[in-house]
Amino acid sequence: MKKRDIAFGSVMAFLGVVLSVGAQTFACPCVHADGSAAVCAPVKTWLTVMGGVITALAGVSFLRPKWVFPCMTAAASILVILIPGVIVPVCRADTMRCRLVTGPTALVLGVLTLAVSLWKLVLCLTAKRREAGS
Numbered sequence: 001m002k003k004r005d006i007a008f009g010s011v012m013a014f015l016g017v018v019l020s021v022g023a024q025t026f027a028c029p030c031v032h033a034d035g036s037a038a039v040c041a042p043v044k045t046w047l048t049v050m051g052g053v054i055t056a057l058a059g060v061s062f063l064r065p066k067w068v069f070p071c072m073t074a075a076a077s078i079l080v081i082l083i084p085g086v087i088v089p090v091c092r093a094d095t096m097r098c099r100l101v102t103g104p105t106a107l108v109l110g111v112l113t114l115a116v117s118l119w120k121l122v123l124c125l126t127a128k129r130r131e132a133g134s
Contacts, residue, residue: 005061008120012058012073012113019080019109020051027105029084029098030091040090040098046083047106050076054113067124074117081110 023044030038054076061069084090084103091098 004120004123008070008116009058009062011116012061013055015109015113015116016051016053016055016058018051019054019106019113020048022105022109023047023051023102027102029102030096038091038096038098040084040088040096040102042088043084043090043098043102043106046088047080047102050080050083054080067121067128070117070121070124074114074121077110077113077117080106080113 027047029040029043031041032038054073057069057073057076061073079087084098084106090096090103093099
């Protein structure tokens with residue numbers, strides 16, 4: 001296993017864990033004053049699940065470093081970007097926590113995950129091309 005495979009798996013696992021833990025703690029969506037769940041409550045569950053999926057894909061990529069796993073994590077990161085506001089509705093008020101914290105956190109972590117996935121995919125494809133050419 002090459003150092004870049006270890007780096008990819010480690011960074012992806014870290015981003016997945018931060019996404020899952022963040023959705024449960026610091027980037028938790030809105031809760032009404034009476035304790036009832038807001039419209040954006042499913043965002044918490046979706047982001048936690050997607051963080052787990054990204055972490056699991058990172059773990060599998062340690063076992064078989066192929067180009068398939070960067071593609072799968074890229075697809076998962078696009079879903080992370082789209083979850084708050086597109087796939088799952090968020091609150092209408094611009095001052096709500098889901099718009100101020102949860103959405104931007106998902107966007108930043110999704111873009112970072114997508115960037116690392118595309119980096120790894122480019123490395124895999126160029127290495128494959130070099131192997132085929134030699």
